[in-house]
Amino acid sequence: MVYGGMTIVRSNATLITLTGQWLYPSLMLGAAGVVAARACVRRDERGVWWLIAAGMSIPAVRNFLYPAFGPMSSLRPLWLLFYALMFAGLLLLLRIRVGRLPLALSLDAIIVGSAVAALAAIAFGPYGAATSESTTEVVLALAFPVGDLLLVALAAGALSMLGWRADRRWALLVVGFAFYAVADTLYMFYVADGSYLRGSWFDALRPAAALLVAVASWTTSRGQTGHPPRRATAVPQLLFTVVLMGLLIIGYDARLPRVASVLATCGLVAVAARLAVAFREISQLVDSHRHSMTDDLTKLGNRRAMSTALSTASLAHSTQTGNSPGPGMLLMDLDHFKEINDSFGHHVGDELLCRVGERLTRSTRAGDVLARVGGDEFAILLPAGVELDEAEEIAARIVEALHEPFVLDEVTARVEASIGIALCPAHCSEPEDLLQRADVAMYRAKELPGRVASYDSTQDARRVDERRMIGELRTAIGNGQMTCHYQPKIRAGDGSVHSVEALVRWQHPSGALMAPDEFLHFAERGGLMRPLATSVLNLALGQVQAWRKQGIEMTVAVNLSATNLLDVDLVSHVGDLLRAYEVPADALILELTEGVLTSNSPRSYSVVEAFQRLGVKLSIDDFGTGWSSLARLQEMTVDELKLDRVFVGRVADDPRSIAIVRSTVALAHSLGASLVAEGVEDAATLAALRDYGCDITQGYVHCPPLPPDELDRWLNGHGWPAAASHGPIRRSASATSDVAPAKDNRTYPPPCTVSKSIPGAMATPVSDNNFAQKSSESVE
Incomplete structure (x- = not known):
């Protein structure tokens, strides 16, 4: 300046x-x-x-x-x-x-x-x-x-x-x-x-x-x-x-x-x-825009593409007059995909998603917008004018298309799809709300036989409760709120304790003791079956270690599903736990659902063989409820066949049930396996099973599932600590199912009377669902 x-x-x-x-x-x-x-x-x-x-x-x-x-x-x-x-x-x-x-x-x-x-x-x-x-x-x-x-x-x-x-x-x-x-x-x-x-x-x-x-x-x-x-x-x-x-x-x-x-x-x-x-x-911008709207794996649209399509549909719907039908939404979820992905590896899961995308593309129409909006979730935006019956027809066609097994490079997998339907304006006033409404309907569809459901406003609160319960269950597994009750399995020949079965319970912070059928479906939907299995194995083996320190040579049975069996790390993990708790391998029985026999998975068989080499005993649970399992028995060696309770309840007076039990006993013995009958609730049924050659019985006639301290008192009260062993069932080489066993000179314990002071025990028999529900079997 x-x-x-x-x-x-x-x-x-x-x-x-x-x-x-x-x-x-x-x-x-x-x-x-x-x-x-x-x-x-x-x-x-x-x-x-x-x-x-x-x-x-x-x-x-x-x-x-x-x-x-x-x-x-x-x-x-x-x-x-x-x-x-x-x-x-x-x-x-x-x-x-x-x-x-x-x-x-x-x-x-x-x-x-x-x-x-x-x-x-x-x-x-x-x-x-x-x-x-x-x-x-x-x-x-x-x-x-x-x-x-x-x-x-x-x-x-x-x-x-x-x-x-x-x-x-x-x-x-x-x-x-x-x-x-x-x-x-x-x-x-x-x-x-x-x-x-x-x-x-x-x-x-x-x-x-x-x-x-x-x-x-x-x-x-x-x-x-x-x-x-x-x-x-x-x-x-x-x-x-x-x-x-x-x-x-x-x-x-x-x-x-x-x-x-x-x-x-x-x-x-x-x-x-x-x-x-x-x-x-x-x-390049056009390519970049297309890529930003495309799922890299399946080459379908992604969540951004679906959001864009919903915004466009919302704008078009705002110009319509009257109450004419607007667009619709189908939201599909692959049930148990997480277990498949974790068990076989991400490359198999990715291949499965691609194959699912291909089938969905063939099942949708030219005007439909198909997108992958989540890990295993696919959405289909139906154009304006769609009616409910038309949407249900498309959903049924998709379910049918996915029913056939997927032949992948390493495994043949079968998946089920749950589809939720939402329509505008029937279920929401704006198309942009269709995805949320269809999500609520999809979780309702998981409970229906047809796996297809339309939106119901009464389900909103239930969906919120379900998410809350899944979150609480995830916290419970991590914070040690899970516990196990144990039910004895009794030798039919001499009345001694052969083993106990570990049955999971959830000690909820509210004070309630929740049985498996109250929370296992939440574990399924939340993908928590794997950590839950780890928690139960830790509890069961830790209790066996405690018993053995008291001089009780106890064997414990833990339930696993066919999906758990597909976990590539399961065998090594179980081996590590056995070593950590200093429990011999033959003191653990893994009860596998019969789905493992109907599975075509080579991995299932290889894992079973690995468990046998490890020394762990294997039992087929709920035997007889599946189909085509007999042919698989000649390819797989097991230690037990556990006859489902549906065949046991009428064995005292029903000729058909008697025939099934006797033939199954003969089958088990011819394969070198023991036959276990579960759900034995009265003395007449117990006597009939003993007469027909059943090796082991389990049910309320002996004892309900009890916490460890209550079971200790029960064992002491019947003078059985020394008799509790995991030794083999001894049978005469010429014994058959129609020959009654030798007379038992012991005084056999009377049916157990359930005390109301015992947490979780009931005066009437209850169905204690297996740790892994049968609905989790999704791989063949």
């Missing part, structure tokens, strides 16, 4: 000399020093500001030397290093700011530079004609204002990409370089007509420009941006393209400098290249 005032008040020659010779270059050199200090003090962007500081020092040195040596025209090429250093610094700063400089930015710079240079050639043409200097000197003189304009163009282009709010330094640089351009342009014209006087008012613009650059060097940046905004870049591109085309059009009628025509032509070539790059960028 002081220097500007001195250039206006020019009445004192000494003052003019002082400002021109000392203050003018000192201000410029001081600004360069401020920029250099920025490079010294702060490490970030140090190279940028060293380049710019070096460039700014060149005009300062030139002006210090001017009073003694004059214009020094021969050194003009050296003075032009100012622009080389400034351009290098700005490009480096822009690279740091946006990362790798794209090709489009380089082409934009060529377009702007060509247009600016062409306009400068035309504007400064009169200067070249009026001056007596050589062509080289004219070009060098014109290089200063043209270079300034190019610096302005570069800084303005960067500012248009980054935006004022992103980095204000570039705005200061634009203004600063504009001051340089105005000062050098006016200087050239005034020198051409001989009217220039040192210390003119526009000379103040150069130190002002230098100070703006110095301020910019200390202005804080907001850091690197991955991709600069593109909205503002189209305007200068279009503007300079029009300028270049206009120059060539005018050149047909008016005589333009040759250099201007050449520059305009070069600029239009760069425009053509820029258009090619723009088309490529547009193509």
